[in-house]
Amino acid sequence: MTAATVSALSGRDAYRDELTRLAGTDPMVVCLEADLGGKGHPFQAAHPDRFFNLGIAEGAMIDMATGLASAGYKPFVSTFAPFAALRAAESLKLTLGYLAAGVTVVAPYAGVSGAWFGTTHHCLEDLAVLRSIPGVTIAAPYGEAETRAVVRAAVASGRPHYIRTGRNAVFDSLPTGDGEVGPVTWDHRGEPDATCLVSVGEEGTRLALEARAARPELAHAHLTYLDHAHLELAAAELAQRPGRFTVIEEHRREGGVAEALALLLPGREVTGVNAGHGWPTQGGDHHEVMGQLGLDLPAVLAAATAP
Template sequence: MRNAFADELTRLGATDPRLVLLSGDIGNRLFDKFRAAHPDRFYNCGVAEQNMTGVAAGMALSGLRPVTYTITPFVTTRCLEQIRTDVCYHDVPVIIVAVGAGLSYAGLGPTHHACEDVAFLRALPNMVVLCPGDAWEVRAAMRAALAQDRPVYIRMGKRGEPKVHADVPADFAIGRALVVAEGQDVCLLSTGNMLPEVLSAAAILRENGISAQVVSFHTVKPLDTDFLRHAFARFGLVASIEEHSLIGGLGAAISEWAMDHAVVPRRFLRFGTPDAFFKQAGEQEYAREQLGLDARHIAGRVLKALG
């Protein structure tokens, strides 16, 4: 995902002279092409993410289109006050790009885990929250974000994630879910880099005679409420799957909307991380298995719910 982001940023920078990249002391080699093409539009802000966010807000107020980039907890949690007060309060078009969301950096311990960021940022007025499902969706998200005149948060995985789409989805739009695989029995709403895992879960369900529709819910804010109404009316079981806390993430946002609008699902399952720090040693695949977020556990729980 991060390689696709760097490449797309370079492409967009060639056509939009307002685009400026601010990095929190990471990805210097990743952005070699961008720096070579636009040496006056790359700033390594060092380990000073709060300052980086304030600078980005000032640039946006001056007519530029700044992008801030570093590891997820450091570009969100560490500078939440600046995002809230400098960026969102002034409703300026800063694009906040986070790498290593969820448990992508599981092996580095809880300081590098990011299972609360969606909850923090979707609570902020004016903020758009995007969680692309593969490298092609990252490219589409960057294009869509640059077309906005408001704050946008893009939550990415790390690198090496499988590509789900064959190309940039032509129908990608903020606030509009993408159906990745058709199905008749259950609907699996995936957000972020869980998408390949959810497709694997759908394959296991298919082996057990269950047809699962898989949807990339790449926008957590604003929600695609038209699709949700359709899904809850059509399917006997709908599930949200995210590498994020059950508190405040996609599943919570859907539950809040359903309650507020008197939408009563026949069955709604939420997959996510618990209200606890993950303190075991292991990489992302191990963490997912332990937390029930791998394909086998997802499919098993769905099958159990279907009875």
């Protein structure tokens, strides 16, 4: 299920394409980029008067988006996750939280998808930062169809959003039935008392699918929306099944989804497979860097099948 078709798009490219399409019928949609657009950004080509390249000025970009939102526009801003969630954290707190401005932040290069770019371009802390800001809808979609659905929902809602994607990896979205993304998407409900894998984001879901292929008896629930309000709904649904839960996420243990679900599922066993506390000290591709942090298929299988 992780193999890409020729025509499929990565999460960040699906975002650009869907936003460009939506802007064709909604003149209030605007796109701001922090020098990531390149020469072939589809939004810039289709709507040049509503595309702004702010350069390496992430905080200023989010502040500018706040002004646009106050004037009735629907601004979408995009930059590397470490620069959106960490460098511009104060602007995020004030814009998305205190002012509840209808700004959507789209953050590619989340986790260690930057790989060879090194620690300065890795971001394993963004969920902890954004989940601590009240009122922000947080999403980590998996696959093109799910990413498009999340972008459509953000445009329609006018609420503050943070959307997390990887770099260039392409995935087939899990079926959602009516095309809308709910609190839980079930890939496989498994045996009644089997461990339930709970996948978060692109790489967490890839690993969960690989683990279930190796151990078909495991259940697998995929979460797209990760803010507190959505996780409360997800926890209520997950609580209906017995057994324990293993959460897989490309994030630090602290402030991640496993910690949140452990609080929302009192009395239930919730374990996590995550990036832990290490810092990658060697180069490598995305999966090699994840492996340095102990986030790989053997770790998932060990946690899910532990006695």
